[in-house]
Amino acid sequence: MKKYLYLFFGATLLFTSCSSDDNEINNxxxxxxxxxxxxxxxxxxxxxxxLWYFWQGDVEDLADDRFSTNAEYTAFLEANANAENFFYSICNRHEEIFGDDNAIDRFSFANDDYSELVSGLSGISQSNGVEFRLSLISGTENVFGYVLYIWPDSDASTKDIQRGEFFTRVDGTQxxxxxxxxxxxxxNSTYTLGMATVTDNTISDSAKEVELTKIENQVEDPILIAETLDVNxxxxxxxxxxxxxxxFDEDLNAAFAKFVADGATELVLDMRYNPGGSVNTSRLLASMVYGTNTGEIYIKQRWNDKIQVQFSEEFLTDYFANSTGTSAINSLNLDRVFVIATGDSASASELVMNGLDPYIDVIHIGETTRGKNEFSITLVDDPENSFIYNSDREGNINAENSWGLQPLVGRNENADGFYDYTNGLAPDIALEEDLTxxxxxxxxxxxxxxxxxxxITxxxxxxxxxxxMPAESFTSSRLETPIKDNMYLEKPLQLNN
Known part of the structure; x- marks a missing residue:
């Protein structure tokens, strides 16, 4: 007998008709x-x-036999009164505690308001439409920012600000x-950026100022540019x-329909600022690039040992697609693709590159990618649903506990079994962006x-x-949002029992 249960993996709401008893994982x-x-x-x-953490078997404090009595368990929980600190303390050498050099888990996080987490992961945000990176001014603790691009139909799209511009101040403060x-x-929903110029690698404040206002419930169209170039x-x-x-899956498929109609024989897939998202959308994109043979493996999932055995092989394997679920896939059927990727390219972006690699030549131009090969799910205090967030069960979430968790729970590998790109995917052709x-x-x-x-030519x-002047940074506007660089699944969880 197989049981089906819909998960909210990261950002997408999926519903279940199962009873709460059916929804419980046997733990x-x-x-x-x-x-x-x-x-x-x-x-x-x-x-x-x-139950869910990918490294559960490696964390002594998460062991099934860690506590011999409820009193011992209670004392352990009480020892750390700060809930967020407690969360990081039971992660596997989290970056929050150990830093870059020793961190194993760099991406799990918690939010004290799960509704804010869910909204952000759904691609809904308060934004003024400026995507930017931040960097330190050499030899100081001062920070400057530089604009990567502007969202169409945003507040910023109506203002005098564009890609490549610099700023150093907000409301007059450095x-x-x-x-x-x-x-x-x-x-602050409205602020004024103090702009700057760069001459001879020196950043100088300018008199130009740009007032920007964040708009509620903004959703960015992820397709910034889709056009066919005639190059020689x-x-x-x-x-x-x-x-x-x-x-935006149908919009993506429509873009490829236009590429096919234009007679495109090559593709430059620019994901230099793409932090990731839906695994299924990555599968659809890969199919639009390579082909629609549904018998060929795109990726396979690996969970922790106690969860892995409860999943069917069908659930654990994703194949290339011939349909978006609404329309037939428009594929270029290429034997090579040129991918522009940088340190801002993560999770589902890297998944496309790794998933295509066994089948076609993936020529990576740019920089080493971020190195996020794990996916996460959203967990809330709803034990009868195995802690999995489901908006249909809002009334079942403990009203006294608003915390939401976004822990890493699994890892994807390609058809050749390769998954080890924690240090990122290195470029075939190294080239950094230049601030000048x-x-x-x-x-x-x-x-x-x-x-x-x-x-190509x-x-x-x-x-x-x-x-x-290499475009280096320590963070970006993307990484300071709830969605960050998450990668999530969108399909019913299929149990063996």
Missing amino acids: GPTPDPEPGADVTAQNFMWQAMN LTINNYRNLLFGD GTKVAYLMYNRFLSS NFGVLGDVNEPLLARALQE GSSAKIDFTVE
């Missing part, structure tokens, strides 16, 4: 806190992580390593794709696109790709 007895103990949040976190979060990502007689499809959102020569996205002279086109024309 055996678990400890309970003693009556009266003020450990509601910590108890939820331990129970959920003990950005620093200590205040940038509050100034740029705080509760070769039809080259160019797709600037900035997030894997399933709500950002170029216009989609223009044939924009450096990274120009390098791809040079490779075999042009011997001498183009200077020297980088004078």
Whole structure:
């Protein structure tokens, strides 16, 4: 007998008609806190992580036999009164605690308001439409930002601000390593950027100011550019794709229909700023690039040992697709693809590259990617549904505990079994963006696109790709949002029992 249960993996709402008894994963007895103990949040976190966390078997404090009595369990929960700190303490050497050099888990996180987490993961945000990176001014704690691109139909799209511009101040205050979060990502829905210029690698404040207002419930169209270029007689499809959102799957398929109709024989897939998203959308995109043979494996999932055995092989394996679920896939049927990717390219972006690699030549131009090969799910205090968030069960979530968790619960591998790119996917052709020569996205002279086109056409024309001021950063506008660089699944969970 097979049981089906719909999961909310990361951002997409899926419904279930199963009873709550059917929804429970068989996990055996678990400890309970003693009556009266003020450990509601910590108890939820331990129970959920003990069941779902990818590294559960490697974390001593999450072991099934860690506590011999409920009193011992209660004392453990009470020892850390700060719920967020408790969460990180039961993760596997989390970056929050250990830093970059020793971290194993770099991406699990918690939010004290699960509704805010769910909204953000659904691609809904409060945004003024400016995507940017932040970098330190050499030798100081001062911070400068530079604009990557502007969302169409956003507040910023109506203002005098564009890709490649610099800023150093917010409401007249110099950005620093200590205040940038509050100034740029705080509760202020409107702020004024103080712009700057760069001359001879020196950043100088300018008199220009731009007032920006964040608009509620903004959803970015992830397809920024989709056009076919005629380069010396070769039809080259160019797709600037900035997030894997399933709500735009039909738009993505329509873009490929146009590429096919235009007679495109090459593709430059630009994911330099794409932090990831839906695994299923990545599967659809890969099928649009390579082909629609539903008998060929795209990726396979690996969960922790106690969960893995409860899943069917059918659930664990994703094949290439011939349909979006609504319409037939439009595929270019290519034997190679040129991918522009950088350190901002993560999770589902890397998954497309890794999933295609056994089948076609993936020529990676740019920088080493972020290295996020795990996926996460959203967990809330609803033990009767195995802690899985489902909006249909809002009334069953513990009203006294609003915490939501986004822990890493699994890892994807390609048809060859390869998954080990924690350090990122290295480029075949290394080329950083240049702060002094950002170029216009989609223009044939924009450096990274120009390098791809040079490779496609075999042009011997001498183009200077020297980088004078590398576009380095320590964070970006994407990484400071709830959705961050999450990768999530969208299909019914199929149990063996």
